[in-house]
Amino acid sequence: MTLAELSFKLPDLLPAGAEIFLLTMACAILLIDLFVKDKERTPTFALTQFTLVVCAAFTVWLSSGDATPTQTFSGMYVADFFGAFLKLTLYIVVCVVLFYARTYMLERAPAAKGEFYSLALFATLGMMVMISANHFLVIYLGLEILSLSLYAMVALQRDSVRATEAAMKYFILGALASGLLLYGMSMIYGATGTLDITRVANALGGHGTGHLLTQTGLTKTIHDAAISANAAAGGNKMVLILGLVFLVAGLGFKLGVVPFHMWIPDVYHGAPTGVTLFIGTAPKLAAFAVVMRLLVGGLATLAGDWQQMLIILAVLSLAIGNLAAIAQTNIKRMLAYSTISHMGFMLLGLVSAVGAGVDDAAIKAYSASMFYVITYVLTSAGAFGMILLLSRSGFESEELDDFKGLNKRSPWFAAIMMILMFSMAGIPFFVGFFAKFAVLQAVVEAGRVWLAVLAVVFSLIGAFYYLRVIKLMYFDPPEDATPIEVPGEIRLLISLNALAVALFGIFPQQLMAMCFTTLQLSL
Amino acid sequence: MEFKTLVFYFLSAILLFAALRVITARNPVHAALFLILSFFSAGCIWALLRAEFLAIAIVLIYVGAVMVLFLFVVMMLNINVDRLREGFWRYLPLGALVGILMVLEMAFILGGDYFSKLQPHAPQMAAGYSNAKAVGRLIYTDFVYPFELASVVLLVAIVAAIAIAYRGPKKTKYTPPGKQLRVHADDRLRVLKMQAEKDE
Numbered sequence: 001m002t003l004a005e006l007s008f009k010l011p012d013l014l015p016a017g018a019e020i021f022l023l024t025m026a027c028a029i030l031l032i033d034l035f036v037k038d039k040e041r042t043p044t045f046a047l048t049q050f051t052l053v054v055c056a057a058f059t060v061w062l063s064s065g066d067a068t069p070t071q072t073f074s075g076m077y078v079a080d081f082f083g084a085f086l087k088l089t090l091y092i093v094v095c096v097v098l099f100y101a102r103t104y105m106l107e108r109a110p111a112a113k114g115e116f117y118s119l120a121l122f123a124t125l126g127m128m129v130m131i132s133a134n135h136f137l138v139i140y141l142g143l144e145i146l147s148l149s150l151y152a153m154v155a156l157q158r159d160s161v162r163a164t165e166a167a168m169k170y171f172i173l174g175a176l177a178s179g180l181l182l183y184g185m186s187m188i189y190g191a192t193g194t195l196d197i198t199r200v201a202n203a204l205g206g207h208g209t210g211h212l213l214t215q216t217g218l219t220k221t222i223h224d225a226a227i228s229a230n231a232a233a234g235g236n237k238m239v240l241i242l243g244l245v246f247l248v249a250g251l252g253f254k255l256g257v258v259p260f261h262m263w264i265p266d267v268y269h270g271a272p273t274g275v276t277l278f279i280g281t282a283p284k285l286a287a288f289a290v291v292m293r294l295l296v297g298g299l300a301t302l303a304g305d306w307q308q309m310l311i312i313l314a315v316l317s318l319a320i321g322n323l324a325a326i327a328q329t330n331i332k333r334m335l336a337y338s339t340i341s342h343m344g345f346m347l348l349g350l351v352s353a354v355g356a357g358v359d360d361a362a363i364k365a366y367s368a369s370m371f372y373v374i375t376y377v378l379t380s381a382g383a384f385g386m387i388l389l390l391s392r393s394g395f396e397s398e399e400l401d402d403f404k405g406l407n408k409r410s411p412w413f414a415a416i417m418m419i420l421m422f423s424m425a426g427i428p429f430f431v432g433f434f435a436k437f438a439v440l441q442a443v444v445e446a447g448r449v450w451l452a453v454l455a456v457v458f459s460l461i462g463a464f465y466y467l468r469v470i471k472l473m474y475f476d477p478p479e480d481a482t483p484i485e486v487p488g489e490i491r492l493l494i495s496l497n498a499l500a501v502a503l504f505g506i507f508p509q510q511l512m513a514m515c516f517t518t519l520q521l522s523l
Numbered sequence: 524m525e526f527k528t529l530v531f532y533f534l535s536a537i538l539l540f541a542a543l544r545v546i547t548a549r550n551p552v553h554a555a556l557f558l559i560l561s562f563f564s565a566g567c568i569w570a571l572l573r574a575e576f577l578a579i580a581i582v583l584i585y586v587g588a589v590m591v592l593f594l595f596v597v598m599m600l601n602i603n604v605d606r607l608r609e610g611f612w613r614y615l616p617l618g619a620l621v622g623i624l625m626v627l628e629m630a631f632i633l634g635g636d637y638f639s640k641l642q643p644h645a646p647q648m649a650a651g652y653s654n655a656k657a658v659g660r661l662i663y664t665d666f667v668y669p670f671e672l673a674s675v676v677l678l679v680a681i682v683a684a685i686a687i688a689y690r691g692p693k694k695t696k697y698t699p700p701g702k703q704l705r706v707h708a709d710d711r712l713r714v715l716k717m718q719a720e721k722d723e
Contacts, residue, residue, distance in 0.1 A: 008664040016668075023675065030682065073668035115686035122679045129672060141672040145679055152683030242632050 012072045015062065015079035018055040018087065019128050025051040026121040033114030041113045045102060048117040049095055052124070056091040059084050067521050075196055076135040082522035083132045085514065086289050089374055090131070093282045093381055094124050099493055100385040101274030107393045108272045109156040116156060120278065123149035127286035134297075136185045136195040139290055140178070143254065146286060147174045150279055154271040166270025173253065173263040181250025187243025188299075197298040204240075204301040244302055247294065248309045255287045257347065258316035261340045265324075268336035273391060273398065276332060277384035280339060281377045288373045291350065296366065296523070307351040311451065314351065317344025318455060322462035332398045334465060335383060338424060341462055342380075345439060346372045348455055352442040363523065365442035367515040372435040374511070375423075375504060379432060382420045382497040386413065389486050389494065403469055405478025413484060414473045416498040423501045425466035426459050431501050434508040531571055538564035551597045559590045576654040 013020065025047070033044045062079065069080035098120060105116050126146030133139040151174065155167035189195055192203040252260040268276050295306050321341025328334040349369030353362035390397035390406075390413075397403075407414040423432035436459060443452040504511055541561035548554040562585045570578035662670050 011667070027678075074665040076666075076668045111690070112686045115682065118682060119679070119686070122675070122682070125675065135669070137666075137669045138672065141669055141676060144676050145672065148676065148679045148683055152679075152686055155683075155687045158687055238632055 011074065012070075015070050015072050016077050016132070017062065018058045019125060019132070021058065022051060022055050022121060022125050022128065025054075026118055026125060029114075029121065030118045033118065036114065040106060041117070044114045044117050045098070048098060048121060051121065052091045052095045056088055059087050059091075069522055071134060071198075075198060076138050077132050078134040079132060080522040081518040082292070083289070085518040086131050086285050086370075087128055089377070090124065090127055090282055090285050093285070093377055094120065094278075096381055096385075096493060096497065097278050097281055099490060100381070100388050101277055103487070103490075104274040104388050104391060105156070105272065108160075108274070109158075111158070112156045116153065116274075119149045119153050119156075123153070123278070124282070127282060130286040131289040133290070133293060134197050136189070136197070136200075136294075139294065140182060140185065142286075143181070143290070144178065146283060147178065150174075150275075150283070153275045153278065154267065156275070157272040160272070162270040163272055166267045169270075170263055170267045177250050177253030177260070179250075180246050180253065184243045184246030184248075184250055187239055187246065191239040191243060197293060200298045201300060204299065240302065241305055244299065244306055245309070247299075248306055248313075251287070251291055251294070252313055255284070255291070255343045255347075256340055257313045257343050258320045258340060259313075261317065261320070264340055265333050265336040268339075269330060269333045269398075273332065273384065273388050273396065277381065277388060280335065280384055281381045284339075284343070284373055284377055288346070288370065292366065292370075295350070296353075303353070310347045310351045311448075314344040314347040315451070315454060317341055317347070318458040322458045322465075325462065325465045328465075329400055330398055331387060331400050331403065331469070334400070335380065338462070338465070339380065341458065342372075342376050342424075345436065345455060345459070346376070348443050348451065349439040352439075352446040352448070360520075361445060363516060363519045365446065366523075367512065367519050368435075368438035368442045370515040370519065371508075371512050372439055374515070375431045375435045375501075378497070378504075379420055379423045379501055382416070382494060382501060383424070385494050385497065386417050386420065389413065389490065390484060392482075392485070400469065400472060401479060403472045404476040406473040408478050409481065410484050412495075416494060417473060418470050419498045419502050421466040421469050423505065425463040427463070429505050431504040431508060434505060434512070438512065527571065531568065534564050534567050534571070538568070552594065555590060555594045555597050558593075559586050562586050562590065574654060576658050579655075 029044060029047050029051070032047065033041070036043050063081060063084035067081065069078055071078050098117070101116075106113055109116065123146050126142045126144070126149065129142030129145065130139060133142055151167055151171045154170055155164055157163040185195070188200065192200050194200055194203060249260060253263075256264040268280060271279065295303075299306065317340050321337045321339070321344060325334050325337035325341070328337060346369050349365050349372060352365040352368075387397055390402060403417070406417065419430065423430035426432045426436040436455075440452045440455060443449075443455065538561050541557045541564060544557040545554050545561065548557060562581055566578040566581040566586070569575075569581065
């Protein structure tokens with residue numbers, strides 16, 4: 001083969017600059033950490049945070065110009081406002097999570113202090129890849145980078161039997177979920193002849209599968225020819241639906257919605273709390289992005305089918321998540337079940353876009369979901385952060401009883417926890433209320449009043465266990481009078497976190513409008 | 524029947540037999556060997572479908588590297604087969620039911636119109652056509668992004684495995700001679716004064 005035959009143009013690397021920088025830094029930090037003598041790994045920690053800040057600056061700079069989505073790497077990578085906004089949220093969340101988890105992980109996993117940061121950065125890379133993916137293969141690879149890092153992070157506390165067991169469960173179920181997802185993707189490939197999300201959408205939309213054939217190999221052309229011959233007969237509908245079922249099942253696993261939720265309580269409970277904090281926050285953003293890219297971006301023509309599937313998942317999650325959370329005595333398990341119910345609630349927004357088209361009403365419904373997931377991540381980062389702060393070396397503050405009389409021990413922390421719990425319960429004038437309200441509004445506008453009523457009923461049931469935490473903090477005597485020692489910067493950070501939850505509750509419009517605009521510019 | 528079809532059925536029969544023996548063989552070493560046979564037959568079927576690159580890859584990577592390693596692990600670990608087999612008969616009816624249902628469902632989908640229509644489009648390649656060349660060309664051009672991401676997956680796997688399994692340098696019995704020479708009797712030896720027992 002001569003060079004002329006290789007009609008290949010070097011892809012534009014600039015849109016993916018943040019990913020490339022993060023990968024380079026993750027590798028560099030991995031090496032630098034070997035020479036760090038500091039017991040507390042301060043240089044590693046500082047470099048990790050520096051990387052996140054530079055990535056954030058780069059993403060802002062890149063998206064400050066042109067609003068049209070740009071594609072690179074043969075259309076496998078897409079840089080748009082939706083991705084940029086989610087990535088910015090992701091950097092902030094990871095940064096805050098690493099601050100909260102630092103002391104805790106130093107004590108719990110002394111042998112792998114530096115690896116915690118490298119793995120966290122690799123996980124962040126996986127999430128960024130997922131957020132910007134425009135190709136089934138890239139989505140899968142991003143997911144694997146994220147999942148592998150998470151399995152390892154759970155197992156970092158290797159002398160704990162519970163953590164090892166949680167890692168094993170997470171690994172096996174996660175591998176199964178990846179298998180389901182891949183199988184679904186292969187079926188959709190069989191039906192449409194392409195793995196590129198834009199091309200899948202075009203193939204299903206029926207308007208000319210040929211016009212995007214600029215960068216394809218031989219097999220794709222042959223497949224496309226077969227597709228056009230077959231699409232008319234409608235023979236691939238069944239194959240598509242089969243693929244869709246597997247795809248939704250795989251995504252359900254990653255989001256942790258019923259009936260694919262089995263791993264959530266065990267992993268949240270067994271993992272070191274610092275890792276639970278990581279698993280319970282940032283990956284939700286990436287999972288949401290993948291759901292949007294795959295179902296809304298690629299398979300919008302099948303919206304009628306996946307909406308039905310998601311409604312079932314959502315209703316089951318709301319019911320089982322909220323009811324099972326009541327029975328928990330461990331606050332990590334309680335928050336795990338609460339995650340399940342919140343993810344179910346978030347799905348309600350996704351199913352509320354009427355029809356397959358993308359009009360303003362549909363964007364409003366999707367942006368309600370986006371608002372929900374962003375505010376949930378913010379709130380749950382604070383809640384898990386509180387559990388971390390109350391823990392100290394040799395003591396895990398993870399039973400509900402450990403929160404007894406917190407008001408007497410530290411009124412300020414009790415107030416912070418109260419704000420977070422109120423927000424999760426959806427009590428008015430905290431951000432959780434507006435998130436629920438926006439989703440419910442979309443559900444009612446889509447004409448599914450029964451669904452909205454169900455969601456409200458289960459949220460009311462759910463309010464019980466959030467309010468129980470507040471009751472324990474304010475009306476029960478403390479069992480443990482040890483003073484709470486928290487470094488100043490963490491105290492400031494968690495206060496800011498709670499303040500953000502309260503402030504977004506008073507002024508939700510800005511964030512809501514931002515979600516709406518980013519989706520409008522990207523879909 | 525064409526000769527090629529005959530070869531296909533012959534290879535498929537070996538593949539199915541070997542796959543079945545993997546889960547029924549009593550001896551784990553035999554099971555691993557049957558797995559090698561099934562991989563090899565699958566490679567032959569790929570070669571029959573003119574996907575010679577995949578055929579070579581599966582023989583080199585799975586048969587040559589992965590399975591040999593696996594065989595070593597199986598031989599070194601003394602696996603108690605009878606404990607693994609506990610409850611086999613108890614779970615068989617349910618497992619068989621689920622398996623049969625899944626096979627029927629797949630047959631329903633794959634036997635439908637769509638995939639039977641897709642078959643006649645097998646491409647006719649020119650004489651000098653090379654799969655390896657085509658795959659290589661795509662990997663380094665259009666698919667360079669997923670290719671690099673796959674390398675990150677491998678890197679994460681290495682980092683994860685070391686972070687979990689590495690437990691610091693092993694304390695062997697080796698002592699540096701310099702340290703050995705600096706040892707004094709006082710460091711190691713303690714003389715206890717004891718009252719001598721009197722012989723009656």
